[in-house]
Amino acid sequence: MGHPSLFFFLLVLICCVATTQSRSTPDDENPIQLVTDDLINDFDSSLLKVLGGARHALSFARFAQRYGKRYETLEEIKLRFQVFSENMKLIRSTNKKGLPYKLAVNQFADLTWEEFQRHRLGAAQNCSATLKGSHKLSNVILPEVIDWREIGIVSPVKDQGHCGSCWTFSTTGALEAAYAQAFGNGISLSEQQLVDCAGAFNNFGCHGGLPSQAFEYIKYNGGLDTEKAYPYTAKDGECKYSSENVGVQVLDSVNITLGAEDELKDAVGTVRPVSVAFEVVDGFRFYSEGVYTSDSCGTTPMGLRLVHLTLLLLEYSGKAGLRLSCKVLEVIQRPYCVRDTQKSYSVGGDRIEYQFGTSESKSPPPEK
Structure with a gap:
């Protein structure tokens, strides 16, 4: 039985500025006012x-x-x-510094920065190793504002549980959006296959990975199974991939120019949602609203570009710049990478890696 082949461009950008928007935070005098x-x-x-x-x-x-x-x-x-x-x-x-963003107390407020890094972040990944090209600008007038959720191709939020698998959800989220855009109906793809099977491509299951490397795995593996056929368990396991259950295939990928924010905006504005990754710095764990910036991000002594967290970029605003809209939902007592500050899943960061895709297929197969 045939399966759709999605031709995916993988774009990578690392920068020290990202933006977002969310609901209002508790006032400065009482940021913990969460219960009565x-x-x-x-x-x-x-x-x-x-x-x-x-x-x-x-x-x-x-x-x-x-x-x-x-x-x-x-x-x-x-x-x-x-x-x-x-x-x-x-x-x-x-x-109190008058910065363009606000912090607020969340579930991480009783952890030291070192504990947060150890227990809540995956292993830092070197994005520089994946740079392979650049996105070609479309040379069209971009919309001032775009939100792919309103267009209806963004799949529902999934629960990653106690597993550092943000990178798998970012990967499947981008694929699911491309599938919905191409065929007019949704598909749910297997994060667990990536957790269990993509280790040979420098991914580490519940301890971190990158969408760029996940897309390389899917390309050479021959496809990614559906969620129904290969359900999520939130823990590392043995690879159980079956070619009979493939939902999508990836034919090729290309990375975006380092620091090219114009290419990022062009990709989001003209193609579809893109996968992003960024370095998490100390203050970000308490992010609440606004345009998040940091002067703490940089490179390692060896010049490596490191990131900790992957999301899905769904929108941007012409007035506020690029806005990272995360598909990660906070559930009380669960250790998520970031906190959901409103139903739009908005979040901010300071380093970005991303990809987007287009489809060459004409019709989707039934989901197994």
Whole structure:
């Protein structure tokens, strides 16, 4: 039985500026106002008893209630409160600087930066190794604003669970959008196949990877199975790929010029959603709204360009620039790469890697 072949261009861009937009954040004086005092009255008062009248004690209790935090020992309570207080200082001091973005307390507020890196980010990946060409600008007048969700080709949000597999969801999201655009109906593709099977292409399953390398794997493997045939388990496993269950194929790929933001905007504006990856810096873990910028990103001593997190870029605004709209949904008590600040899944970053595709097929096969 034949399968559609999607001709995909893979674009890579690394930069130190990205933009986004989201709903309003709690005010600077109280960024932890996530639950009401009534909930605190019903909440286990042990935290407040331990912390007494310490500054941020009530905010910490609200935080623990909001995110279902439970600490086993007195020492752990004191340690997490100390970390929380330091993060509160970072959030408030940043929000008072008049920057074009705001930070707010989220589920990561009781983790140190080192703990966040160790437990929440995949292994840093070197994007420079994947540069293979450049996107040709279309030379057409781009729309001032575009949002591919409104056009109806963006697939539903999926749950990545306790697995550093952002890169697989970014890959399948781009493929699913191209499929919907080409054939007029959706398809759900297998992230788990990429987790289990793409290791030979410098990917590491639940410990990180890159869409560029995932697309190379799909190209040489001969296809990617459907989600139904190869369901997601959120853990590393043995490769169970079957050519009988292929949903899409990738014929070729090309990377975008380093730093070419005009090419990124052209790709989003004229083609479809693109996959992105960026370096996560300390302050970004508390991002809430606005245009996120950072002077902390750069290269390693060896000149490598490293990224930690992959998303799907769905839109841009002529007034605000490029906006990263993430297809990663925050569920309380689950360690996601980023937090969902509104139903549009907006998020910002400071390094970008991306790809987009076009289809040569005429009709889709039935999903297995």
